[in-house]
Amino acid sequence: RKEVEQDPGPFNVPEGATVAFNCTYSNSASQSFFWYRQDCRKEPKLLMSVYSSGNEDGRFTAQLNRASQYISLLIRDSKLSDSATYLCVVNSPTANTGFQKLVFGTGTRLLVSP
Amino acid sequence: DTAVSQTPKYLVTQMGNDKSIKCEQNLGHDTMYWYKQDSKKFLKIMFSYNNKELIINETVPNRFSPKSPDKAHLNLHINSLELGDSAVYFCASSQVWGNLQETQYFGPGTRLLVL
Numbered sequence: 572r573k574e575v576e577q578d579p580g581p582f583n584v585p586e587g588a589t590v591a592f593n594c595t596y597s598n599s600a601s602q603s604f605f606w607y608r609q610d611c612r613k614e615p616k617l618l619m620s621v622y623s624s625g626n627e628d629g630r631f632t633a634q635l636n637r638a639s640q641y642i643s644l645l646i647r648d649s650k651l652s653d654s655a656t657y658l659c660v661v662n663s664p665t666a667n668t669g670f671q672k673l674v675f676g677t678g679t680r681l682l683v684s685p
Numbered sequence: 686d687t688a689v690s691q692t693p694k695y696l697v698t699q700m701g702n703d704k705s706i707k708c709e710q711n712l713g714h715d716t717m718y719w720y721k722q723d724s725k726k727f728l729k730i731m732f733s734y735n736n737k738e739l740i741i742n743e744t745v746p747n748r749f750s751p752k753s754p755d756k757a758h759l760n761l762h763i764n765s766l767e768l769g770d771s772a773v774y775f776c777a778s779s780q781v782w783g784n785l786q787e788t789q790y791f792g793p794g795t796r797l798l799v800l
Contacts, residue, residue: 603786614775614791615728656726670740673789675728 575676583682588649592679594642594659603662610655649683656680689792697798705762706795708776717759718777735782766799
């Protein structure tokens, strides 16, 4: 089982739609959670961190459910420029050392059409 | 521009060759990383260095040897290239090791194709 699992999509939505992505993680020792965005043939960039209390940044809302080991991202009023791959990222201890490392999901592809 | 930069951007080479990828960050960060993103877009950490010292080595074959001459540079040398090494290699950096909320900043990637 992958440590971070996401639906690969693609999610095809019209402009203005609301879309939600989900992610599950398997390592209960994971302590930090993020959503990164990766445009086609570009590098990943941090979209937002995810906090237990839930957090919002403009049209983007992230939620974390530690009991269910589940993370979500909600995008309201989708724009054409939101088309990208959204990577669920978990900061987990490495085996044997205890050092933390980022573990990436394979991403969910979003296509927003006019 | 403040950024993480990598060279070369594209690398096409034959099996069995040895090649290097260079990475530099001018963000003043202490920690640098190498990631591999395969054809299925799965991004996986390979190495992490903190202040020139190796912190994480994710069971990468010995053919891959990172070198950090100073904390602003982390290079990756690959010996005896194999077809399976074809991927996009991303360098990244973060300010401080051990801060669980630390943002990682990625370079533009090096697209390696082994023929």
